[in-house]
Amino acid sequence: MTRNQPVPFSHEHHVGGLGLDCRYCHTSVEKARFAGLPPTETCMTCHSQLWTNAEMLAPVRASLARNTPIAWQRVNRLPDYVYFDHSIHVAKGVGCTTCHGPIDQMRLTRQAAPLTMQWCIDCHRSPQKALRPRDAVFDPKWSPPQNQEALGRKLMAEYHVRVDHLTDCSICHR
Amino acid sequence: MIERLAIPICAALLLSACDDVSMTQQNRYRTFTRAALFDNGTEAQPLPDGVVAQGDLRRQSRSVQRPQVNAELLKRGRERYDIYCSPCHGLSGSGDGVVVQRGFPAPPSYHGSRLRAASAQHFFDVITNGHGVMFSYAARVDPSDRWGIVAYIRALQESQRANVADTPELRTRLP
Numbered sequence: 193m194t195r196n197q198p199v200p201f202s203h204e205h206h207v208g209g210l211g212l213d214c215r216y217c218h219t220s221v222e223k224a225r226f227a228g229l230p231p232t233e234t235c236m237t238c239h240s241q242l243w244t245n246a247e248m249l250a251p252v253r254a255s256l257a258r259n260t261p262i263a264w265q266r267v268n269r270l271p272d273y274v275y276f277d278h279s280i281h282v283a284k285g286v287g288c289t290t291c292h293g294p295i296d297q298m299r300l301t302r303q304a305a306p307l308t309m310q311w312c313i314d315c316h317r318s319p320q321k322a323l324r325p326r327d328a329v330f331d332p333k334w335s336p337p338q339n340q341e342a343l344g345r346k347l348m349a350e351y352h353v354r355v356d357h358l359t360d361c362s363i364c365h366r
Numbered sequence: 367m368i369e370r371l372a373i374p375i376c377a378a379l380l381l382s383a384c385d386d387v388s389m390t391q392q393n394r395y396r397t398f399t400r401a402a403l404f405d406n407g408t409e410a411q412p413l414p415d416g417v418v419a420q421g422d423l424r425r426q427s428r429s430v431q432r433p434q435v436n437a438e439l440l441k442r443g444r445e446r447y448d449i450y451c452s453p454c455h456g457l458s459g460s461g462d463g464v465v466v467q468r469g470f471p472a473p474p475s476y477h478g479s480r481l482r483a484a485s486a487q488h489f490f491d492v493i494t495n496g497h498g499v500m501f502s503y504a505a506r507v508d509p510s511d512r513w514g515i516v517a518y519i520r521a522l523q524e525s526q527r528a529n530v531a532d533t534p535e536l537r538t539r540l541p
Contacts, residue, residue, distance in 0.1 A: 210464050212453060213448065216450060226397040237500075238470060
Protein backbone atom coordinates (compact mmCIF):
# COMPACT_ATOMS: atom_id res chain seq x y z
CA MET A 193 0.00 0.00 0.00
CA THR A 194 1.29 3.45 -0.84
CA ARG A 195 0.41 6.77 0.77
CA ASN A 196 -0.45 10.08 -0.77
CA GLN A 197 2.72 12.12 -0.85
CA PRO A 198 3.23 15.81 -1.64
CA VAL A 199 5.47 14.68 -4.54
CA PRO A 200 5.12 11.23 -6.18
CA PHE A 201 8.80 10.43 -5.60
CA SER A 202 9.92 7.33 -7.50
CA HIS A 203 12.67 5.09 -6.16
CA GLU A 204 12.29 3.14 -9.40
CA HIS A 205 13.53 6.15 -11.36
CA HIS A 206 16.24 7.32 -8.97
CA VAL A 207 17.60 3.95 -7.81
CA GLY A 208 16.60 1.45 -10.49
CA GLY A 209 16.93 3.84 -13.43
CA LEU A 210 19.75 6.22 -12.50
CA GLY A 211 21.54 3.88 -10.11
CA LEU A 212 21.92 6.43 -7.32
CA ASP A 213 23.27 4.92 -4.11
CA CYS A 214 20.81 4.87 -1.18
CA ARG A 215 23.27 6.97 0.83
CA TYR A 216 23.19 9.83 -1.67
CA CYS A 217 19.94 10.89 0.02
CA HIS A 218 19.76 8.80 3.20
CA THR A 219 23.01 10.18 4.54
CA SER A 220 22.77 9.11 8.18
CA VAL A 221 21.87 5.45 7.59
CA GLU A 222 25.39 4.29 8.49
CA LYS A 223 25.74 6.31 11.67
CA ALA A 224 22.33 6.86 13.24
CA ARG A 225 19.04 5.24 14.17
CA PHE A 226 17.30 7.31 11.53
CA ALA A 227 18.33 6.70 7.91
CA GLY A 228 17.82 10.37 7.16
CA LEU A 229 15.28 12.05 4.96
CA PRO A 230 17.01 14.36 2.51
CA PRO A 231 16.62 18.11 2.89
CA THR A 232 15.07 19.86 -0.12
CA GLU A 233 18.57 21.02 -1.03
CA THR A 234 19.43 17.41 -1.93
CA CYS A 235 16.52 17.21 -4.40
CA MET A 236 17.51 20.55 -5.86
CA THR A 237 21.12 19.45 -6.37
CA CYS A 238 19.86 17.94 -9.62
CA HIS A 239 16.45 19.55 -10.00
CA SER A 240 17.84 23.08 -10.07
CA GLN A 241 18.88 22.04 -13.60
CA LEU A 242 16.66 19.11 -14.55
CA TRP A 243 12.86 19.15 -14.88
CA THR A 244 12.96 22.73 -13.61
CA ASN A 245 9.43 23.54 -14.74
CA ALA A 246 7.80 20.18 -14.04
CA GLU A 247 4.46 20.64 -12.30
CA MET A 248 5.16 17.48 -10.30
CA LEU A 249 8.12 19.20 -8.65
CA ALA A 250 6.34 22.46 -7.77
CA PRO A 251 6.15 21.52 -4.05
CA VAL A 252 9.92 20.95 -4.05
CA ARG A 253 10.61 24.37 -5.51
CA ALA A 254 8.11 25.96 -3.10
CA SER A 255 9.80 24.21 -0.19
CA LEU A 256 13.17 25.67 -1.17
CA ALA A 257 11.77 29.14 -1.82
CA ARG A 258 9.84 29.29 1.45
CA ASN A 259 12.42 27.42 3.52
CA THR A 260 9.71 25.00 4.67
CA PRO A 261 10.32 21.25 4.76
CA ILE A 262 8.30 18.97 2.48
CA ALA A 263 5.75 17.13 4.64
CA TRP A 264 6.33 13.51 3.54
CA GLN A 265 3.98 10.87 4.92
CA ARG A 266 5.77 8.13 6.81
CA VAL A 267 5.49 4.74 5.07
CA ASN A 268 7.18 2.38 7.53
CA ARG A 269 5.81 2.84 11.03
CA LEU A 270 6.99 1.15 14.18
CA PRO A 271 5.14 1.41 17.49
CA ASP A 272 6.78 3.86 19.90
CA TYR A 273 7.78 1.02 22.26
CA VAL A 274 10.12 -0.42 19.66
CA TYR A 275 13.73 0.70 19.48
CA PHE A 276 15.16 0.36 16.01
CA ASP A 277 18.56 1.52 14.75
CA HIS A 278 19.44 1.52 11.05
CA SER A 279 23.18 1.90 11.58
CA ILE A 280 23.72 -1.35 13.47
CA HIS A 281 21.78 -3.37 10.89
CA VAL A 282 23.76 -1.89 8.02
CA ALA A 283 27.05 -2.41 9.88
CA LYS A 284 26.28 -6.10 10.45
CA GLY A 285 25.37 -6.91 6.87
CA VAL A 286 21.59 -6.49 6.71
CA GLY A 287 20.84 -5.08 3.28
CA CYS A 288 18.34 -2.32 2.59
CA THR A 289 16.15 -4.53 0.43
CA THR A 290 16.00 -7.23 3.11
CA CYS A 291 13.46 -5.06 4.94
CA HIS A 292 12.48 -2.47 2.34
CA GLY A 293 11.86 -4.97 -0.46
CA PRO A 294 12.54 -4.27 -4.15
CA ILE A 295 12.77 -0.52 -3.58
CA ASP A 296 14.49 -0.06 -6.95
CA GLN A 297 11.25 -1.15 -8.63
CA MET A 298 8.84 0.98 -6.59
CA ARG A 299 7.31 3.92 -8.41
CA LEU A 300 5.74 4.92 -5.14
CA THR A 301 7.22 3.78 -1.87
CA ARG A 302 5.30 1.11 -0.03
CA GLN A 303 5.89 -0.93 3.07
CA ALA A 304 7.40 -4.25 2.01
CA ALA A 305 7.71 -6.10 5.32
CA PRO A 306 5.05 -6.70 7.98
CA LEU A 307 7.25 -5.13 10.72
CA THR A 308 5.61 -7.36 13.28
CA MET A 309 7.47 -8.70 16.30
CA GLN A 310 7.31 -12.19 14.81
CA TRP A 311 9.00 -10.93 11.67
CA CYS A 312 11.76 -9.13 13.55
CA ILE A 313 12.40 -12.10 15.81
CA ASP A 314 12.54 -14.59 12.94
CA CYS A 315 15.59 -12.77 11.67
CA HIS A 316 17.08 -12.16 15.11
CA ARG A 317 16.91 -15.92 15.71
CA SER A 318 18.37 -16.88 12.34
CA PRO A 319 20.30 -13.93 10.92
CA GLN A 320 22.29 -16.26 8.65
CA LYS A 321 19.26 -16.33 6.35
CA ALA A 322 19.61 -12.62 5.59
CA LEU A 323 23.19 -11.45 6.14
CA ARG A 324 25.19 -10.37 3.13
CA PRO A 325 28.73 -9.07 2.70
CA ARG A 326 29.05 -5.44 3.80
CA ASP A 327 29.87 -4.26 0.29
CA ALA A 328 26.52 -5.64 -0.94
CA VAL A 329 24.36 -3.99 1.73
CA PHE A 330 23.31 -1.11 -0.55
CA ASP A 331 23.01 -3.20 -3.69
CA PRO A 332 19.30 -3.38 -4.53
CA LYS A 333 19.91 -6.23 -6.97
CA TRP A 334 21.59 -8.56 -4.47
CA SER A 335 19.92 -11.90 -3.94
CA PRO A 336 20.96 -14.70 -1.60
CA PRO A 337 23.37 -17.18 -3.23
CA GLN A 338 22.70 -20.91 -3.15
CA ASN A 339 25.02 -21.34 -0.16
CA GLN A 340 23.38 -18.50 1.81
CA GLU A 341 23.12 -20.57 4.98
CA ALA A 342 26.89 -21.19 4.99
CA LEU A 343 27.73 -17.65 3.86
CA GLY A 344 25.43 -16.22 6.53
CA ARG A 345 27.09 -18.28 9.26
CA LYS A 346 30.52 -17.21 8.09
CA LEU A 347 29.47 -13.54 8.11
CA MET A 348 27.91 -13.94 11.56
CA ALA A 349 31.29 -15.03 12.89
CA GLU A 350 33.15 -12.35 10.96
CA TYR A 351 30.82 -9.51 12.02
CA HIS A 352 30.45 -10.81 15.60
CA VAL A 353 26.70 -11.32 15.38
CA ARG A 354 25.76 -13.26 18.53
CA VAL A 355 22.36 -14.88 18.37
CA ASP A 356 22.33 -15.68 22.09
CA HIS A 357 21.65 -12.01 22.87
CA LEU A 358 19.67 -11.00 19.81
CA THR A 359 16.35 -12.00 21.32
CA ASP A 360 16.86 -10.30 24.67
CA CYS A 361 13.84 -8.07 25.40
CA SER A 362 16.05 -5.02 25.82
CA ILE A 363 17.48 -5.36 22.33
CA CYS A 364 14.28 -3.89 20.89
CA HIS A 365 12.43 -2.58 23.96
CA ARG A 366 14.50 -0.09 25.89
CA MET B 367 -16.61 18.64 49.78
CA ILE B 368 -14.66 20.28 46.96
CA GLU B 369 -11.39 19.07 48.45
CA ARG B 370 -12.68 15.53 48.69
CA LEU B 371 -13.75 15.52 45.07
CA ALA B 372 -10.66 17.26 43.72
CA ILE B 373 -8.36 14.24 43.68
CA PRO B 374 -10.75 11.77 41.98
CA ILE B 375 -11.75 14.42 39.44
CA CYS B 376 -8.12 15.17 38.63
CA ALA B 377 -7.36 11.46 38.34
CA ALA B 378 -10.34 10.95 36.04
CA LEU B 379 -9.26 13.86 33.85
CA LEU B 380 -5.70 12.54 33.61
CA LEU B 381 -6.88 9.03 32.75
CA SER B 382 -9.30 10.21 30.12
CA ALA B 383 -6.36 11.88 28.35
CA CYS B 384 -4.75 8.47 27.88
CA ASP B 385 -7.07 6.99 25.28
CA ASP B 386 -4.20 4.87 23.98
CA VAL B 387 -3.03 2.55 26.73
CA SER B 388 -1.05 0.27 24.41
CA MET B 389 1.90 2.69 24.42
CA THR B 390 1.95 2.44 20.63
CA GLN B 391 1.92 6.21 20.47
CA GLN B 392 3.81 7.80 23.29
CA ASN B 393 3.83 11.43 24.17
CA ARG B 394 7.24 12.30 22.78
CA TYR B 395 8.73 13.54 19.56
CA ARG B 396 10.64 11.18 17.32
CA THR B 397 13.00 12.29 14.57
CA PHE B 398 11.26 14.61 12.10
CA THR B 399 7.80 14.14 13.61
CA ARG B 400 5.14 16.81 13.46
CA ALA B 401 5.34 19.06 16.49
CA ALA B 402 2.58 21.53 17.19
CA LEU B 403 4.75 23.03 19.92
CA PHE B 404 6.95 24.83 17.40
CA ASP B 405 6.01 27.51 14.91
CA ASN B 406 7.31 25.61 11.91
CA GLY B 407 5.34 22.52 12.91
CA THR B 408 8.22 20.06 13.06
CA GLU B 409 10.42 18.57 15.73
CA ALA B 410 13.49 19.34 13.60
CA GLN B 411 14.50 22.85 14.61
CA PRO B 412 17.10 24.97 12.84
CA LEU B 413 19.90 26.13 15.12
CA PRO B 414 19.56 29.73 16.29
CA ASP B 415 22.21 32.07 14.86
CA GLY B 416 25.54 31.88 16.59
CA VAL B 417 24.99 28.48 18.17
CA VAL B 418 27.91 26.05 18.02
CA ALA B 419 26.51 22.53 17.98
CA GLN B 420 28.18 19.66 19.78
CA GLY B 421 30.88 18.20 17.58
CA ASP B 422 31.13 21.27 15.32
CA LEU B 423 34.63 22.17 16.48
CA ARG B 424 35.90 18.62 16.02
CA ARG B 425 34.30 18.60 12.59
CA GLN B 426 35.99 21.86 11.76
CA SER B 427 39.37 20.55 12.88
CA ARG B 428 38.95 17.63 10.48
CA SER B 429 38.67 20.19 7.69
CA VAL B 430 42.03 21.68 8.54
CA GLN B 431 44.00 18.58 9.45
CA ARG B 432 44.54 16.45 6.39
CA PRO B 433 44.49 12.74 7.09
CA GLN B 434 47.44 10.61 6.05
CA VAL B 435 47.00 9.24 2.57
CA ASN B 436 47.07 5.45 2.68
CA ALA B 437 45.21 2.55 1.12
CA GLU B 438 42.45 2.78 3.71
CA LEU B 439 41.78 6.46 2.98
CA LEU B 440 41.77 5.80 -0.76
CA LYS B 441 39.32 2.94 -0.35
CA ARG B 442 36.99 5.10 1.71
CA GLY B 443 37.48 7.95 -0.77
CA ARG B 444 36.51 5.73 -3.68
CA GLU B 445 33.38 4.55 -1.88
CA ARG B 446 32.31 8.12 -1.05
CA TYR B 447 33.22 9.35 -4.54
CA ASP B 448 31.09 6.63 -6.11
CA ILE B 449 28.13 7.58 -3.90
CA TYR B 450 28.20 11.37 -4.02
CA CYS B 451 30.33 12.45 -7.00
CA SER B 452 29.99 9.80 -9.71
CA PRO B 453 26.36 10.65 -10.59
CA CYS B 454 27.71 13.78 -12.33
CA HIS B 455 31.49 13.38 -12.56
CA GLY B 456 31.32 9.77 -13.78
CA LEU B 457 33.08 6.77 -12.31
CA SER B 458 36.33 7.73 -14.05
CA GLY B 459 36.08 11.48 -13.41
CA SER B 460 35.55 12.44 -17.04
CA GLY B 461 32.42 14.43 -16.27
CA ASP B 462 30.02 12.04 -17.98
CA GLY B 463 27.96 10.65 -15.11
CA VAL B 464 24.42 9.35 -15.48
CA VAL B 465 22.84 12.66 -14.38
CA VAL B 466 24.87 14.48 -17.05
CA GLN B 467 23.57 11.98 -19.59
CA ARG B 468 20.07 13.09 -18.56
CA GLY B 469 20.83 16.73 -19.32
CA PHE B 470 22.64 18.19 -16.33
CA PRO B 471 25.40 20.62 -17.48
CA ALA B 472 28.60 18.58 -17.77
CA PRO B 473 31.28 19.35 -15.18
CA PRO B 474 34.89 19.67 -16.38
CA SER B 475 36.86 16.45 -16.60
CA TYR B 476 39.47 15.92 -13.86
CA HIS B 477 41.89 14.95 -16.58
CA GLY B 478 42.24 18.36 -18.20
CA SER B 479 45.40 20.38 -17.56
CA ARG B 480 43.70 22.96 -15.30
CA LEU B 481 42.31 20.42 -12.82
CA ARG B 482 45.43 18.28 -12.97
CA ALA B 483 47.32 21.35 -11.78
CA ALA B 484 44.69 22.35 -9.19
CA SER B 485 45.60 22.02 -5.51
CA ALA B 486 44.07 19.45 -3.18
CA GLN B 487 42.61 22.37 -1.24
CA HIS B 488 40.73 23.48 -4.37
CA PHE B 489 38.90 20.15 -4.62
CA PHE B 490 38.19 20.17 -0.90
CA ASP B 491 36.77 23.70 -1.10
CA VAL B 492 34.56 22.87 -4.08
CA ILE B 493 33.07 19.88 -2.24
CA THR B 494 32.53 22.09 0.81
CA ASN B 495 31.12 25.20 -0.85
CA GLY B 496 29.92 24.02 -4.24
CA HIS B 497 30.95 25.67 -7.51
CA GLY B 498 28.89 26.97 -10.42
CA VAL B 499 25.80 24.74 -10.70
CA MET B 500 27.25 22.25 -8.19
CA PHE B 501 25.65 22.52 -4.75
CA SER B 502 27.60 22.28 -1.50
CA TYR B 503 28.17 18.77 -0.19
CA ALA B 504 29.22 19.98 3.26
CA ALA B 505 26.08 18.58 4.89
CA ARG B 506 26.40 15.24 3.12
CA VAL B 507 30.11 14.45 3.23
CA ASP B 508 32.14 14.65 6.44
CA PRO B 509 35.38 16.67 6.18
CA SER B 510 37.60 13.60 6.59
CA ASP B 511 35.67 11.88 3.80
CA ARG B 512 36.16 14.98 1.64
CA TRP B 513 39.92 14.51 2.00
CA GLY B 514 39.44 10.85 1.09
CA ILE B 515 37.57 11.88 -2.05
CA VAL B 516 40.32 14.37 -2.95
CA ALA B 517 42.92 11.61 -2.61
CA TYR B 518 40.83 9.35 -4.82
CA ILE B 519 40.46 12.08 -7.45
CA ARG B 520 44.28 12.21 -7.55
CA ALA B 521 44.29 8.44 -8.06
CA LEU B 522 41.78 8.81 -10.91
CA GLN B 523 43.97 11.47 -12.49
CA GLU B 524 47.00 9.21 -12.27
CA SER B 525 45.04 6.28 -13.68
CA GLN B 526 44.51 8.08 -16.99
CA ARG B 527 48.23 8.58 -17.55
CA ALA B 528 49.66 5.46 -16.02
CA ASN B 529 52.09 3.32 -17.99
CA VAL B 530 51.54 -0.40 -17.89
CA ALA B 531 55.32 -0.77 -17.94
CA ASP B 532 55.55 1.05 -14.58
CA THR B 533 53.45 -1.56 -12.80
CA PRO B 534 54.48 -4.93 -14.23
CA GLU B 535 52.68 -6.87 -11.50
CA LEU B 536 49.37 -5.38 -12.66
CA ARG B 537 49.86 -6.40 -16.26
CA THR B 538 48.53 -9.87 -15.57
CA ARG B 539 45.26 -8.42 -14.27
CA LEU B 540 44.53 -6.34 -17.36
CA PRO B 541 41.95 -7.69 -19.76
